[in-house]
Amino acid sequence: MKKIENLNYYELLEVSPTATSQEIHKAYEQIRRVYEPNSLALYSLFTPEETASITQRIEEAYRTLVYDEQRKKYDAMLRGRDVLPDLPPPPPEEMKYQPLSVQPMLTLPAENRYIGAPKSPAPKPAPPKPVPEMVAPVSQFIAEFNGSAIRMLREQKGFTLRHIADSTKVGTRYLECIEAEVFQKLPARAYIRGFLILYAKTLGCEPEKMASDYLKRYDAAMKLIKK
Amino acid sequence: MIELQDALRKKEIWAIGGGKGGIGKSLITGNIGITLARLKKKVLLVDADLGGANLHTTLGIGVPDMTLSDFLNRRVENLQDVIIKTSIPNLGLVSGAQDFLDAANPNFAQKTRLMRHLETLDADYVLLDLGAGTSFNILDFFLFADHGILVVLPEPTAIENAYRFIKSAFYRRFKRVVADQNIKNLIDAAMDQKNAMGIRTPYDLIERVKSMDREVGEILELEVLKFRPKLVVNQVRTKNDIQIGFAMKSACQKFFGINLEYLGYVEYDDCVWQSIRSKRPLTVEYPYSRPSRCIERVVHNLLRKEQITRSMLY
Numbered sequence: 308m309k310k311i312e313n314l315n316y317y318e319l320l321e322v323s324p325t326a327t328s329q330e331i332h333k334a335y336e337q338i339r340r341v342y343e344p345n346s347l348a349l350y351s352l353f354t355p356e357e358t359a360s361i362t363q364r365i366e367e368a369y370r371t372l373v374y375d376e377q378r379k380k381y382d383a384m385l386r387g388r389d390v391l392p393d394l395p396p397p398p399p400e401e402m403k404y405q406p407l408s409v410q411p412m413l414t415l416p417a418e419n420r421y422i423g424a425p426k427s428p429a430p431k432p433a434p435p436k437p438v439p440e441m442v443a444p445v446s447q448f449i450a451e452f453n454g455s456a457i458r459m460l461r462e463q464k465g466f467t468l469r470h471i472a473d474s475t476k477v478g479t480r481y482l483e484c485i486e487a488e489v490f491q492k493l494p495a496r497a498y499i500r501g502f503l504i505l506y507a508k509t510l511g512c513e514p515e516k517m518a519s520d521y522l523k524r525y526d527a528a529m530k531l532i533k534k
Numbered sequence: 535m536i537e538l539q540d541a542l543r544k545k546e547i548w549a550i551g552g553g554k555g556g557i558g559k560s561l562i563t564g565n566i567g568i569t570l571a572r573l574k575k576k577v578l579l580v581d582a583d584l585g586g587a588n589l590h591t592t593l594g595i596g597v598p599d600m601t602l603s604d605f606l607n608r609r610v611e612n613l614q615d616v617i618i619k620t621s622i623p624n625l626g627l628v629s630g631a632q633d634f635l636d637a638a639n640p641n642f643a644q645k646t647r648l649m650r651h652l653e654t655l656d657a658d659y660v661l662l663d664l665g666a667g668t669s670f671n672i673l674d675f676f677l678f679a680d681h682g683i684l685v686v687l688p689e690p691t692a693i694e695n696a697y698r699f700i701k702s703a704f705y706r707r708f709k710r711v712v713a714d715q716n717i718k719n720l721i722d723a724a725m726d727q728k729n730a731m732g733i734r735t736p737y738d739l740i741e742r743v744k745s746m747d748r749e750v751g752e753i754l755e756l757e758v759l760k761f762r763p764k765l766v767v768n769q770v771r772t773k774n775d776i777q778i779g780f781a782m783k784s785a786c787q788k789f790f791g792i793n794l795e796y797l798g799y800v801e802y803d804d805c806v807w808q809s810i811r812s813k814r815p816l817t818v819e820y821p822y823s824r825p826s827r828c829i830e831r832v833v834h835n836l837l838r839k840e841q842i843t844r845s846m847l848y
Contacts, residue, residue, distance in 0.1 A: 351697055
């Protein structure tokens with residue numbers, strides 16, 4: 308348990324130290340709304356001065372974490388302090404950085420059934436190098452997105468169809484059909500494209516590539532059916 | 535040893551409270567009970583709102599013959615015997631005390647006897663409907679339960695009372711784990727918001743206790759982690775009302791250091807009012823209404839030990 312003044316920036320914004328900058332931005336927008344003056348949920352706990360000082364710290368935290376350079380400096384400082392016992396959940400050193408690069412996770416070659424043996428010369432992309440975009444690395448390894456590839460990707464990320472459905476607002480039935488490539492049960496082509504783009508964004512892979520690959524298969528299959 | 539007992543006990547006791555009156559505790563208790571019973575669980579509702587019992591009305595039952603007062607006055611030896619059957623299969627009710635003057639203030643012996651009997655009841659889930667306020671009896675029932683559920687309305691008054699309730703329950707729990715009279719007095723003093731020692735948050739209190747007795751301070755720190763009340767926001771009308779749950783969660787985390795679990799919300803709808811007027815339970819009368827759906831969601835979260843997150847909303 309910590310006093311508010313002792314919370315580090317990540318705890319203050321309620322994000323994990325491995326959060327991406329998009330996540331940080333989102334968390335900041337939400338928490339700023341919580342700690343605005345006149346907030347219903349707060350006035351009976353915190354005095355206006357306290358609320359103001361918390362808000363100020365939140366701003367500070369956001370401005371530090373959202374810029375890569377400053378975040379690195381701050382992380383380094385935290386790691387330096389982690390030795391101190393007063394930070395009870397001490398994420399081991401690497402934890403601070405690695406996830407940044409691991410986080411487009413599918414690239415972990417050892418476990419990735421997808422990448423297969425031949426790709427093994429490209430093992431772990433050097434951990435200290437932060438990966439700027441979560442998109443690129445995945446698609447390098449997956450030559451073509453088809454239904455089962457999408458499912459594998461999803462399972463590797465540990466998502467259930469329910470999770471995907473919750474964030475894309477596409478029904479699980481359609482998602483199932485997309486993964487199983489049951490093209491007849493899917494709606495018109497234009498809708499599928501929309502679904503795929505949403506799905507790809509949730510998985511963190513390249514939307515355009517996933518949609519076009521998949522639709523190529525779709526078109527081929529549909530042509531056969533029509534004949 | 536205690537863990538073994540816990541593992542053997544299959545039954546779960548849930549208490550529903552919230553500080554302020556009229557925020558839908560009984561309604562939510564009754565309908566959670568019905569939803570659980572429909573899932574083929576054996577459910578027992580206990581109206582622990584001594585002196586202000588009306589859970590039977592939310593279930594559409596008239597004033598029952600047998601009530602808790604028969605048990606408390608020892609007219610009936612066994613709590614099992616005051617259970618009334620409801621029209622819903624698997625759902626039993628122990629109606630609250632109605633007729634004697636002192637029912638609202640059971641003495642210590644009566645209270646412990648009631649709790650002892652509650653633990654022996656044969657059911658999958660026992661739901662305690664608590665009364666308003668933060669009197670010791672209510673807090674004790676709340677702490678006695680395996681899961682404490684707080685109901686709150688998106689209104690300043692209800693939120694204020696909910697915090698007060700959390701704080702009181704929390705400090706009472708503290709007091710039960712410490713033996714030292716000096717520390718007990720300190721906790722009492724800390725309850726007073728304007729205390730002279732400048733103790734404002736539980737954090738201050740724990741620091742203070744630690745300076746007196748390090749070991750006890752650490753025990754209290756553990757207690758903080760173990761105390762995980764759950765939250766249901768009732769009568770939600772707008773998106774912002776739903777957000778209040780997240781805001782309270784965040785505020786509790788930062789102020790009390792407590793993990794409040796946001797189970798879900800119940801939307802505002804006239805059908806709730808209509809169901810109460812017609813004295814028929816909401817989930818029976820309007821099973822497909824939005825509030826009923828919301829209650830189902832709350833029950834699912836309870837059963838799966840999950841809570842709602844922002845990403846689930848839109």
